[in-house]
Amino acid sequence: MPRPTKSQPERGDARSRLLEAARDVIRTKGFAATTVDDLCKAAGVTKGAFFHHFKSKDALGVAAAEFWAETTSQFFEGAPYHLPDDPLDRVLAYIAFRREIISDDIPAFTCLVGTLAQEVHATAPEIRDAAGASIFGHSETLEADIEAAIKAREITPDSWSAASLARHFQTVLQGGFILAKAGNDPDLARDAVDHLDRYVRLLFGLEPSKGETT
Amino acid sequence: MPRPTKSQPERGDARSRLLEAARDVIRTKGFAATTVDDLCKAAGVTKGAFFHHFKSKDALGVAAAEFWAETTSQFFEGAPYHLPDDPLDRVLAYIAFRREIISDDIPAFTCLVGTLAQEVHATAPEIRDAAGASIFGHSETLEADIEAAIKAREITPDSWSAASLARHFQTVLQGGFILAKAGNDPDLARDAVDHLDRYVRLLFGLEPSKGETT
DNA sequence: TCAACAATACCGACTGGTTGGTATTATGTC
DNA sequence: GACATAATACCAACCAGTCGGTATTGTTGA
Numbered sequence: 001m002p003r004p005t006k007s008q009p010e011r012g013d014a015r016s017r018l019l020e021a022a023r024d025v026i027r028t029k030g031f032a033a034t035t036v037d038d039l040c041k042a043a044g045v046t047k048g049a050f051f052h053h054f055k056s057k058d059a060l061g062v063a064a065a066e067f068w069a070e071t072t073s074q075f076f077e078g079a080p081y082h083l084p085d086d087p088l089d090r091v092l093a094y095i096a097f098r099r100e101i102i103s104d105d106i107p108a109f110t111c112l113v114g115t116l117a118q119e120v121h122a123t124a125p126e127i128r129d130a131a132g133a134s135i136f137g138h139s140e141t142l143e144a145d146i147e148a149a150i151k152a153r154e155i156t157p158d159s160w161s162a163a164s165l166a167r168h169f170q171t172v173l174q175g176g177f178i179l180a181k182a183g184n185d186p187d188l189a190r191d192a193v194d195h196l197d198r199y200v201r202l203l204f205g206l207e208p209s210k211g212e213t214t
Numbered sequence: 215m216p217r218p219t220k221s222q223p224e225r226g227d228a229r230s231r232l233l234e235a236a237r238d239v240i241r242t243k244g245f246a247a248t249t250v251d252d253l254c255k256a257a258g259v260t261k262g263a264f265f266h267h268f269k270s271k272d273a274l275g276v277a278a279a280e281f282w283a284e285t286t287s288q289f290f291e292g293a294p295y296h297l298p299d300d301p302l303d304r305v306l307a308y309i310a311f312r313r314e315i316i317s318d319d320i321p322a323f324t325c326l327v328g329t330l331a332q333e334v335h336a337t338a339p340e341i342r343d344a345a346g347a348s349i350f351g352h353s354e355t356l357e358a359d360i361e362a363a364i365k366a367r368e369i370t371p372d373s374w375s376a377a378s379l380a381r382h383f384q385t386v387l388q389g390g391f392i393l394a395k396a397g398n399d400p401d402l403a404r405d406a407v408d409h410l411d412r413y414v415r416l417l418f419g420l421e422p423s424k425g426e427t428t
Numbered sequence: 429t430c431a432a433c434a435a436t437a438c439c440g441a442c443t444g445g446t447t448g449g450t451a452t453t454a455t456g457t458c
Numbered sequence: 459g460a461c462a463t464a465a466t467a468c469c470a471a472c473c474a475g476t477c478g479g480t481a482t483t484g485t486t487g488a
Contacts, residue, residue: 011438014438032244035472035473037474047476048438050475052439115333118329121396123244128396136396167405171390171392172386175390178388182345184346188381188385195382195385228463250448260464431486437480438479444473448472452468453464454464454465458459
């Protein structure tokens with residue numbers, strides 16, 4: 001008897017299938033333009049299943065943001081940029097990693113919660129706050145390494161903090177995603193990350209990296 | 215006989231009233247969540263007027279992006295950051311100006327075409343391209359000053375160009391808008407601009423600015 | 429071990445309201 | 459009266475959400 005495959009829906013996984021569908025469809029079409037039927041079709045479930053697991057479309061939006069926070073934090077926890085002994089090397093490895101995972105498919109590398117926050121910031125506070133928690137929660141995971149790098153490299157920030165710089169990483173990434181979408185060109189996101197790399201090296205008094213051709 | 219006021223609609227201005235309404239409503243609710251009736255109500259016109267001037271909702275989206283491009287380019291042409299004699303001073307004055315115009319009302323200072331591009335990048339190429347033309351058209355207006363600053367300050371960019379740095383200005387601004395929305399706090403956009411200011415000063419070998427408290 | 433029951437998961441037809449868009453008519457201007 | 463502009467009335471498609479019902483899984487007690 002063959003084990004059930006992932007594409008063959010199995011009883012009990014409708015909720016997670018819907019969340020995965022939401023992650024993919026909303027990044028492509030946006031939240032408002034995505035219908036409940038779109039999500040059901042993409043997940044291979046019916047409307048009954050949808051409203052069994054989520055009391056409204058907005059509730060799915062919140063759950064999708066939370067799902068994104070969980071899955072991405074696991075993904076980044078397991079990523080190799082934590083390996084270097086030197087904290088600044090870890091910070092630069094994070095930036096290099098973020099550059100590497102920019103693929104050719106725009107919806108595949110852009111940020112669900114950035115999209116959600118942009119779209120619903122004034123109309124659906126619960127979704128906005130869940131999206132914000134994901135973004136700022138992730139930036140907080142960078143603060144310790146930045147703080148350690150400041151100490152290890154013996155620099156004295158003029159008027160910025162580890163927390164502020166960590167948030168700026170997200171700023172540049174989110175902005176890079178917008179430009180990539182506007183220009184329909186993933187290279188624009190890569191350019192953004194290259195400038196971020198250069199900024200951090202300048203802040204810490206390092207030589208510029210060689211590999212970039214912005 | 216009193217002159218007609220702006221709030222009293224006059225024959226012939228339905229189109230521009232709709233474009234102004236689109237600018238304000240779409241920045242708040244997003245494009246997909248904004249209905250044609252929303253726009254008619256905000257503009258004080260009827261549906262007949264809407265579809266007289268725009269053959270579809272998407273056509274209005276394109277026109278709104280073009281309207282944004284026109285009005286913002288006029289706004290920035292008339293702004294005082296062009297006054298300094300030194301080109302790098304003009305570049306830094308641009309950044310300072312962008313910081314100044316960040317108000318407390320998020321929809322009032324965020325970017326219509328960034329919102330549009332994010333939302334419709336994969337579903338409405340005409341709107342996306344009109345939005346992209348606005349963003350990249352604006353960044354191109356900065357290139358001459360950056361280029362002149364490179365020459366005047368006799369620096370040799372390691373692997374960046376004036377065009378790439380000009381685009382990065384838009385990256386940081388767009389990203390700052392996303393974080394401001396996600397955190398529901400305009401200060402997050404101001405922090406982004408402060409980091410951009412610091413980056414440019416570092417690139418050109420200047421001392422950090424004093425006034426910031428990021 | 430197994431019936432009896434309960435809880436959970438899921439299905440899909442249906443509904444009431446909304447949406448983008450159209451057809452027709454009215455009005456002001458040259 | 460010809461033309462652009464704009465108001466009214468209307469429509470078919472679509473939307474989020476409901477509801478009655480079924481299938482599967484879990485629990486309980488003898």
